[in-house]
Amino acid sequence: MRQRSYEWSDPRILADAVTGMDGIEFLKRIGTGDLPPPPAAQTTGIVPVEIGDGWARFELEPAEWHxxxxxxxxxxxxxxxxxxxxxxxxxxxxxxxTGYTSLDLTIKFTRAATVDSGLLTCEGTVVTIGRRTATAEASITDGSGRVIAHAVTTCLLIPSG
Structure with a gap:
């Protein structure tokens, strides 16, 4: 049998921090380690790589436990x-x-990924942003640059207060 263990920070740290800064600042502070990664990232092994205005890039090293x-x-x-x-x-x-939640996620898988696929990279890009909703698209590529999957989402924008 194989085993895996990991740790995560109290999610309230992020919940308290997010209300006081814009999205790009918040995400960049997670990327620099000034804020801890969310528990879901610790669980899955998804790592932020780079964040920019209207886009975000993440990586995942496939493992047997995936x-x-x-x-x-x-x-x-x-x-x-x-x-x-x-x-x-x-x-x-x-x-x-201002927060958000996903209203939908549509993903198309184009090839299988395994530990031999190498590092998986996913870059999401905003397509449209309005007062109440936003849409974005993304592709996941393997270590050779081949598309593993592509996806689109619609997010509901939620003003606080």
Whole structure:
């Protein structure tokens, strides 16, 4: 049997911090380590790489514990990687005090990913942003640059207060 263990920080640290800064500042502070990664990132191994105005790039090194019963990375893990990049791309465009939630996520898988696929990279980019919703698109590529999956989302923008 194989084992895995990991640690995570209190999620309230992020919940308290997010209300006082705009999305791009918040995400960059996670990337620099000034704020801890969210527990979901610690669980899945999804790592922020670079954040910009209207886009976000994340990476995932496939591991055996990501596998489904068929011996490939589970589609839910790939969906989580895409959802992370998509949502964070939208978050980079939001002012302090505005949150979001995914209304939908559509993902198309184009090839299997395994530990032999190399580092998986997902870049999400905002397509449209309005007063109440935003849309974004993303692609996941393997270590050779081949597309593993592509996805789109619509996010509901939620002003606080």
């Amino acid at each position: 596998y489904n019963p068929l011996g490939t990375v589970h589609g839910g893990i790939l969906s989580t990687l895409a959802d992370t990049a998509l949502g964070c791309a939208v978050h980079t465009k939001l002012p302090a005090g």
